[in-house]
Amino acid sequence: MPRDGTATRARILDAAQRLVIDNGFNATTVDAVLAAAGTSKGAFFHHFASKQDLAAALVDKYVAADLEMLELGLAAARAAGDDPVERAVAFVRWYEEQADEIMAGTTGCLYTSVLAEMELVEAGTSDPITKAVVVWREEFAALLRDALPARSDVDVDALSDHVWVTFEGAFLLARTTSDPGHMRRQLRVMRVLLESLLRG
Structure with missing residues (x-):
């Protein structure tokens, strides 16, 4: 049975929100979001088509x-x-x-x-x-x-x-x-x- 990715998506969004507020959108890299969220690039692109989509x-x-x-x-x-x-x-x-x-x-x-x-x-x-x-x-x-x-x-x-x-x-x-x-x-x-x- 596939796992529900809701928690992962929420974790990515929470991490990205903190980073964007602190550093701005352009200065916030996808890699920084992944590190803060503790997840993989594959998980990121499963939920978001691009950084713009994020x-x-x-x-x-x-x-x-x-x-x-x-x-x-x-x-x-x-x-x-x-x-x-x-x-x-x-x-x-x-x-x-x-x-x-x-x-x-x-x-x-x-x-x-x-x-x-x-x-x-x-x-x-x-x-x-x-x-x-x-x-x-x-x-x-x-x-x-x-x-x-x-x-x-x-x-x-x-x-x-x-x-x-x-x-x-x-x-x-x-x-x-x-x-x-x-x-x-x-x-x-x-x-x-x-x-x-x-x-x-």
């Missing part, structure tokens, strides 16, 4: 996890009750409270590593990232519109994007300073500013 699979995996994380934040917002302001604040607070766990075991974000590689952008490998960013914007913007019904001076989409920008900036700051606590602190600042705007 990149696409990595993006799909990361985007799926990212959208699951979004849904957890939305669930926290729904659990906060009927007050639209409380729901919007609870969304950001949930990530603030999970920040240390989010940062555990990572030095950065795969999105940044992929978007820095023009060959991946031009090949369309980054397209799922763009779609994920739009989903984040639309979902949090819906919470913000409920919380800011009378504020025509606030660009709700831009404010929603700012949460995503805070995540990416915090990853960069954490990597630059080797201090993963920046994620929690930056999200706290974001929450405090958001509360000030929504309750002001």
Whole structure:
């Protein structure tokens, strides 16, 4: 009976994700991925037609996890009750409270590593990232519109994007300073500013 290769594929993807985040896609060789995953070249090419195919699979995996994380934040917002302001604040607070766990075991974000590689952008490998960013914007913007019904001076989409920008900036700051606590602190600042705007 043939063995299920799901575990091997997952191991390759996990190893590749760590290496790409740390070193970039072009600097990550297939041999380095194989060494980190503890598997063979034959196993690699059984699961991935090429290094480019690996990149696409990595993006799909990361985007799926990212959208699951979004849904957890939305669930926290729904659990906060009927007050639209409380729901919007609870969304950001949930990530603030999970920040240390989010940062555990990572030095950065795969999105940044992929978007820095023009060959991946031009090949369309980054397209799922763009779609994920739009989903984040639309979902949090819906919470913000409920919380800011009378504020025509606030660009709700831009404010929603700012949460995503805070995540990416915090990853960069954490990597630059080797201090993963920046994620929690930056999200706290974001929450405090958001509360000030929504309750002001």
